[in-house]
Amino acid sequence: MKFDKYKAFPYPVLRPGSDDYTDGEFQATVEFAIDGNNIKASIGYALSATEITDEIAKENAAYVCMISCRDTYFQQVISTSERNLEVNFDSGALRGEVRVNPYVVVKKDISAFTSPDINAEFGPGPFKFVEGEVLAQDEAQIFYFDRDLFRPITSVFDLVKKDELEDGMWTVGFEENHIQIEVSPKMKESIDVARNDHNKRIVLLNSIYFAAVMQAVQKLKDPNESFEGKKWAEVIRRQAHNKGVSLDKHDAYYIAELLMQQPIMLLNAYVFKGVSQ
Numbered sequence: 686m687k688f689d690k691y692k693a694f695p696y697p698v699l700r701p702g703s704d705d706y707t708d709g710e711f712q713a714t715v716e717f718a719i720d721g722n723n724i725k726a727s728i729g730y731a732l733s734a735t736e737i738t739d740e741i742a743k744e745n746a747a748y749v750c751m752i753s754c755r756d757t758y759f760q761q762v763i764s765t766s767e768r769n770l771e772v773n774f775d776s777g778a779l780r781g782e783v784r785v786n787p788y789v790v791v792k793k794d795i796s797a798f799t800s801p802d803i804n805a806e807f808g809p810g811p812f813k814f815v816e817g818e819v820l821a822q823d824e825a826q827i828f829y830f831d832r833d834l835f836r837p838i839t840s841v842f843d844l845v846k847k848d849e850l851e852d853g854m855w856t857v858g859f860e861e862n863h864i865q866i867e868v869s870p871k872m873k874e875s876i877d878v879a880r881n882d883h884n885k886r887i888v889l890l891n892s893i894y895f896a897a898v899m900q901a902v903q904k905l906k907d908p909n910e911s912f913e914g915k916k917w918a919e920v921i922r923r924q925a926h927n928k929g930v931s932l933d934k935h936d937a938y939y940i941a942e943l944l945m946q947q948p949i950m951l952l953n954a955y956v957f958k959g960v961s962q
Contacts, residue, residue, distance in 0.1 A: 696814065697812065699711050699737065701823065706802045707803075709800075711733075711787075713728065713729065713748075713750065714728070715750070723774060724774045724778070725773050726772045726774065728787075730768050730769070732821065737821055741789065744766065746790060746791050746820055747765060748764070748765050748787070749764050749787070751785070751788070752784075753786075754780060754783045757779065757781075759774075759778045782829060782830075783829070784825055786825045788819050788820075791815065791816055791820060794815050794816055796811075796813055797813075798813070827926075829923040829927060839890070841917035841920050841921070842864045842865075842897060846869065846870045846872075847868065852869045852871050859915070862915055864917045887948070890952075894948075895945060902937040902944075903937040928943050
């Protein structure tokens with residue numbers, strides 16, 4: 686079943702954009718991560734309608750998450766009474782566009798359901814629900830799967846030397862599939878050495894790489910720029926989408942912080958506070 690805010694159910698369903706309930710929310714959060722040869726999904730549910738949570742507690746209903754992938758013809762329905770769970774998938778099961786549809790579904794017939802938040806247009810109740818009917822529904826969430834999307838965002842950068850650059854100066858090129866960070870030969874030698882030192886690598890992340898990521902995001906925000914077909918642009922756009930941030934609505938620095946997983950926290954822990962590795 687696809688989420689359709691215009692669909693009319695013959696019974697009240699708690700869902701976004703609907704007035705079936707005058708109060709109450711149902712929301713699912715889903716995060717994916719690559720764990721070795723598996724893909725791990727962390728799923729969380731937030732449900733404020735106590736009458737529905739009571740039915741879940743009585744095992745008359747369950748949180749249900751349908752995960753489907755058109756490219757691999759994969760589909761799995763995950764049913765649980767827990768608000769939070771983790772599920773593992775084979776790495777080959779999910780590729781390209783992956784759609785997640787969250788629900789609360791009736792497991793056993795419910796003969797006398799009541800809630801003061803149900804719109805009066807449905808009548809005074811009590812209401813009957815049969816197995817398989819939907820008590821709550823959240824909007825579908827779409828994710829994009831490619832191994833590059835789960836690598837550090839810095840994987841789309843190549844550090845290259847440029848002989849004509851003076852020490853201390855660096856430039857960024859966006860015309861290749863990978864973003865080119867161009868530095869002088871001596872600076873490249875220094876950076877290559879720094880990459881092998883944990884604390885120095887953290888400083889690099891918070892300086893040259895953070896600035897380069899922010900500039901790349903700013904380039905993608907510019908309506909006069911086009912980077913169609915560039916691998917780095919696809920990775921940044923889809924990583925931003927998977928993290929729930931918008932290139933149109935959010936500032937470049939904020940997007941860069943999320944894409945780089947808040948590198949200043951590493952700087953604080955290992956450089957400012959001197960935490961041992």
